[in-house]
Amino acid sequence: MSLIELESLMPVLTGPDAPDFRLPPLEVRERFDTMLAGLPIKDGLAFENAVVGGVPGIWAVPAEAEADLVILYLHGGGYVSGSAAGYRGLAGLIAEAAGGRAFVPDYRLAPEHVYPAALDDALAAYMGLLDAGHEAGSITIAGDSAGGGLAAATVLAAKDRGLPLPGAVTLLSPWVDLDGTGTTLETKSEADPLISAEGLTNCAQVYLGDAHAAAPGASPLYGDFTGFPPLLIEVGTREVLLSDATRLAERAAAANVDVTLRTWRGMVHVFPNLWFALSEGPEAIAELGAFARRHTAGITANSFS
Template identity: 45%
Template sequence: MNTSSEADFLRALYQSWTDRIAANPNLTIADLRSLFDEWHQPTLEPEGVTYKSDVVAGVESIWALPVGADSSKVILYTHGGGFAVGSAASHRKLAGHLAKQLGVTAVIIDYRRAPEYPFPAQLEDATAVYHELLARGYQAQNITTSGDSAGGNLAIATVLKLRDDGIALPGSVIALSPWLDMEHIGKTLEANHATDALVSKAVLQGMSGMFLGETVSRTNPLTNPLKADYRGFPRLYVAVGSLETLLDNATDLAQISKAAGGDVTLSVVDGMQHVFPILAGRAREADAELSRIAKWFKSA
């Protein structure tokens, strides 16, 4: 099936970022954050969803509240952006669409970002919000951790840290185009270099350098979840586009999780770019993927 013309909106946006970054090699981190806050543009506003600003466990956050949603269930959403850019605002609409499809609420968190706050600040913020959700009365099984790209890493690493700490785990995990490999050794990093309009090895090296600094191991399971043990892990849904350099991060995760006896669903969508569900409301491919996620979620 040919990809829709609407799906090209995301490729064009990514290519514009790549071109602007290449033309201006001295962009500051503040410049990059302004650039990546355009990430909201592909997503059309979901109908019937309201939003509320909040501070959860000291972390600035935005709640997405679909009309008629089950308020006892919540998605803890961590945005993408290499742990350094992106924001709750740039991903608010995507999380709103996801929450609406699942029939639940969502809280999108503005975790601390690198390089000012390297690992483990992001993980500390995400786990603190999880603990606060428990304190507010949410049952662990009614919490879903979800995120895209670096936020997909965080959605998984949060669960690994909770398990290490003996805390009740969320009922499910949804990872969209997760960036997991901090060693940058995946084969599709080269094989899909020509088709991925945004994510290159050079970009990942820069982002991981800011995130990890000089001392944190690139094989620590909490920074590189491909090195983790997935025994006892919650139900896991992984979505990825076939054109991505990070394709094998997703496929390897699914393989590792299945080998550990995990309940994992992998969705590889042909012709799609990094975090293609952010085209929600605009492109049929994104809406179809969210529908598949909702069907999976409700089948538990």
């Protein structure tokens, strides 16, 4: 572990221009997009603009990718910020580790589009992959932070509609309880340099509109996980969202889901996005890719778009 590496990044991650989710959402979006635009992209990844299921986004395609192994990657940003362009690099690295390719949809954001717009778009993108001929079992639905919660909610929504479910689900630092009842929102408040309970509350209020915070489509922690696909959750121990991750793992395990919870000592929110400077980043990305491949490889799709 290299906590020295992490501490060296703190001036950038927490500086005066860093994203502060307590701010008005459009200001959060501007700061967050600026930060994401500064992240490096690894050589060997190609990107293609596309529309899947009526939702615009970006395909991230590694140099060697199996067309029949797909990751639907739902980006973070508190439902008010983030983009396919900002997360194409991370999604591409996970796809590369899995041996497939990733589609990152630009789902609609609040405050312009409140719940369930993001969920509707994520589900539409998943259905678009199925309609294009991809076998459900060859698809991994993945996401980080708000996108991690959205990924879990998308699978629950697909299950409720009787759709075939993806072969795997992988979540990074997932935000799955918009009601804000996790204990580490308080106990990790001093340790977490990136996310605060106040910032989460602000984003939840903007995103939810008139919806109830405990609705499973918004807070999948409260959903029924019976029959849920194999699930990998990765989270750092410095995160205020640590208890979201641990409670989700417990709830899934209680429903007999094949669930793996990986906690990274001393790591912060969505630390694999710092793969270029943090030793733990590539290791976590390799785990995410290996899990996706283990549960989806060998499934043959009929056609692709």
